[in-house]
Amino acid sequence: MQYEKCAELFARNGLPISPEVYEKLQAYAELLLAEAENQNVTALKTDEEIWTRHFLDSAFLLKYIPAGKGIDLGTGGGIPAIPLAVMNPALEISMLDSELRKIEFCRSVIAKLDIHAETYCGRAEELGRSALRNQFDFVVSRAMANGSWLCEFGIPMLRTGGRLFAMKGRQFDPEAERFDSAAAALGAVTANTIRYELEGEPKHLIIMEKQSETPAQYPRRFAKMKRAPL
Numbered sequence: 001m002q003y004e005k006c007a008e009l010f011a012r013n014g015l016p017i018s019p020e021v022y023e024k025l026q027a028y029a030e031l032l033l034a035e036a037e038n039q040n041v042t043a044l045k046t047d048e049e050i051w052t053r054h055f056l057d058s059a060f061l062l063k064y065i066p067a068g069k070g071i072d073l074g075t076g077g078g079i080p081a082i083p084l085a086v087m088n089p090a091l092e093i094s095m096l097d098s099e100l101r102k103i104e105f106c107r108s109v110i111a112k113l114d115i116h117a118e119t120y121c122g123r124a125e126e127l128g129r130s131a132l133r134n135q136f137d138f139v140v141s142r143a144m145a146n147g148s149w150l151c152e153f154g155i156p157m158l159r160t161g162g163r164l165f166a167m168k169g170r171q172f173d174p175e176a177e178r179f180d181s182a183a184a185a186l187g188a189v190t191a192n193t194i195r196y197e198l199e200g201e202p203k204h205l206i207i208m209e210k211q212s213e214t215p216a217q218y219p220r221r222f223a224k225m226k227r228a229p230l
Helices: 003-012 019-035 047-061 081-087 100-113 147-157 179-186 222-227
Strands: 069-073 092-097 117-121 136-142 158-168 188-198 201-210
Touching: 003 019, 003 047, 019 047, 019 081, 019 100, 047 081, 047 158, 047 188, 047 201, 069 081, 069 147, 081 092, 081 100, 081 117, 092 100, 100 117, 136 147, 147 158, 147 179, 147 201, 147 222, 158 188, 179 188, 179 201
Parallel strands: 069 092, 069 136, 092 117, 136 158
Antiparallel strands: 158 201, 188 201
């Protein structure tokens, strides 16, 4: 996509984009499409789809996420972490995925785009009990897991006062996802649920705030999380 078309897309949704940011994101779109022939980093087929369904969605987060240190859980091909790092270089953003090939791709993008970001390869429930516990001001995740599991993965990684941002689509069902009950067990509350549309597509952003230390038994092993969701 040309800069003028991308700028129009962002402006139509109340979001700015500079030529410098455009150049890096367009290069990233091309890297995603090329890598998609080797592994599942995106199911989209054109750079226009990537701009509309990945980059615009990521840009919307910048209205809400705080300055500071954050992590993208289940980052896959780097969405939304890489667009966030490109659009706001002041963020200290990290990416976590359990698949080494995806993390290796993200590392190659970081190097090629010359952006500041960290990567971790591992399981969220294991790192949330050890190296990444109480480390972040914000956690973001896009379609990684249902609400109960996502809270148990992410809230232990937050510092007290930190926020988890869960990006959900049109099918979001609060009762089925169990954000509220999971948050209560983990020392957090649902701070806000934002319903919005981007290019006619209904979306939800669920914001959780950590108010106290997460009990030491969380996160549990994933098998137990599946058997007995919070």
